[in-house]
Amino acid sequence: MKLVTRAAWGARAYRRPNGATTYSRARRGVKLHYLGTTYTDRTHDRCDDYVRQIQAQHMDGNGWSDIGYSFVVCTHGYVYEGRGLKRRNSANGSTSLNEQDYAVLLMVGSAGLTKPTDAQLHGARDAIEHCREEGPAGDWLGGHKDGYATTCPGAVVYAWVKKGAPRPGGKPVEPKPGTGRPVVDLSQLLAAAKTDPPKKGTPVSYAGVKVVEDALVQEGLLAKSLADGHFGTATKAAYGLWQMRCGWRGEDADGLPGLASLTKLGKRRGFNVTA
Known part of the structure; x- marks a missing residue:
């Protein structure tokens, strides 16, 4: 801000x-x-x-x-x-x-x-x-x-x-559901970020990647067409921008999710986080 x-x-x-x-x-x-x-x-x-x-x-x-x-x-x-x-x-x-x-x-x-x-x-x-x-x-x-x-x-x-005051280029902000919120496992997300292939159409290693990508799309940080379930270069760059928006800089904004930044994203975009 x-x-x-x-x-x-x-x-x-x-x-x-x-x-x-x-x-x-x-x-x-x-x-x-x-x-x-x-x-x-x-x-x-x-x-x-x-x-x-x-x-x-x-x-x-x-x-x-x-x-x-x-x-x-x-x-x-x-x-x-x-x-x-x-x-x-x-x-x-x-x-x-x-x-x-x-x-x-x-x-x-x-x-x-x-x-x-x-x-x-x-x-x-x-x-x-x-x-x-x-x-x-x-x-x-x-x-x-x-x-x-x-x-x-x-x-x-x-x-x-x-419409929920969406960011330009992002989806409208949907009301957070009272129950049934997705859960993203940080350890599995990090593993996906280090192993997922960058090509579309290939199997993804962890479904929670798509939950995070959709949240980044809503934040206006990732193009919708790139939210394909792979934590590749584009997703890593978008997550780095999210970390910078949270106030982190340098190595702390390397695009690899941490507990604090992921929890903050989940709080805003309707998913829970487990470590």
Whole structure:
């Protein structure tokens, strides 16, 4: 995730005590928002100016204690920290709704630029997953209009939300089943990664490879045509990208699955892991 901290984008200090109010319980999920006004795209060096403009409108125009959103995502895929993971947002319409879900804004409007860029959708997906993994937030996902009388987040963003907010090029994110989740054995997966032949049509050594490949496809890291059950060069490269997305670098992102990275992938994509 390309996170821009409050200090990095030049946020004003929030007002106390209201701006320091923390969530009193875990969040149900995440709500997506749009600007609701005309928006014109800009070069990335001007995006922080706009985030500061939003904060000024919220604090000086609305009388709020800070920018209202938990996070803001620009068209270049950068995620700007608003109130963040701990402080209660003020964008969802009421205190109870703000308490219930995080608020993530995509910098698109009701006119002008209305369709998010692929980079922005990746950034928004990063923000959603950040809220789920670090928040904590549950799997529920919706728009501002869910539970509040508004057109926000607009038809384009809301349609993406209702598909499960998939990454561009990947499958829609399916709800995680309550039972019957596939189980991937790490030791067998590693063995397959070291022995599976690269040619299509030849027998695979472990069926769990396809489960992992499908997850990488959903993450937008592996082409669907290459998810053939073989942990070959393409799958290894895709898994290395996944490891880097998790924060590993160098030898720790060599494309060979480890317990931590595989468990994280399974948590997001509906399978369990055994070592």
